[in-house]
Amino acid sequence: MKLLAFESSSDLLTVAISLDGRILEREGARGASHSELALPLATALLEEAGVTLSGLEGIAFGAGPGAFTGLRLACSVAQGLAVGIGLPVIGIGSLEALALGAGDGLVYACTDARMNEAYCAAYKVSGNSVETVIAPVVSALDKVPIPPGQGWLGCGSGFAAYGDALTERLGTTLRGMDGGARARASMVLRLAAPLFARGEGIDAALAVPRYVRDKVAQTTAERLAAGGKA
Known part of the structure; x- marks a missing residue:
């Protein structure tokens, strides 16, 4: 299948295309505006692959949780491209994608949710299979869910931002960390x-991000009151 995907749940924007299993990927500079780069990166990638937009069979996007602006961007770009040519869309959990990138084993995916909180989930990864052990939640650092047993690899921006606090909370369950x-x-x-192959794509108009946090935006005063960043 010929598929396109966008992931912008963090400070890194990536766009990728799959050509019957062969994947090409491009990324934007960290800190650059995702909204200005998403479509140019996709256009360049399609040209590199020799595929037209109408030649695609589906578009996927990183649905979150993560940075709200990034989630909305990935979803809206996927929707905008898919609606025009009637393509199905699938949103994939960003923490699942993060865990898959860590390779086989037990992966504790944790990203910075700001306001001294983190998005966390735990997965067992084998090949292209990601089995959920703890579903994604947003949590205060001293209350993040502790996975069962030991041997978990902690990965994601949460460990870069709050490594000491998370290590104190998770203790010996971790075998290592990759905050990058x-x-x-x-x-x-x-x-x-495999979801597209099984016909599980949905109408683009029905695609939505997975915010996890109930309140999507807070005022600066609310963030400061919670001990977060302005």
């Missing part, structure tokens, strides 16, 4: 491909 790991569009495609 990010969810990527290539991993979104690996998870989305």
Whole structure:
């Protein structure tokens, strides 16, 4: 199948295309405007692959949780492209994609939710299979869910931002940490491909991000009151 994917749930924007299992990926510069780069990256990638937009069979996107603006961007770009040519869309959990990128084993995916909170989930990864052990939640650092047993690899921006606090909370369950790991569009495609193959794509108009946090936006005063960043 020929599939396109966007992932912008973090400070890294990536776009990828799958050509019957062969994946090509491009990324934007960290800190650059995702909204200005998403479509140019997709256009360049399609040209590199020799595929037209109408030649695609589906579009996937990283649905979150993560940065709200990034989630809305990935979803809206996927929707906008898909609606025009009637393509199905699939949203893939960004923490699942993050875990898949860590490779086989037990993966504790954790990203910075700001306001001294983190998005966390735990997965067992084997090949392209990601089995949920703890479903995604948003939590205060001293209350993040503790996975069963030991041997978990902690990965994601949460460990870069709050490594000490998370290590104190998770203790000996962790075998290591990778705070530089990010969810990527290539991993979104690996998870989305079998779903598209089974006909599980949905109408683009029905696609929505997975925010997890009930309140999507707070005022600066609310963030400061919670001890977060302005």
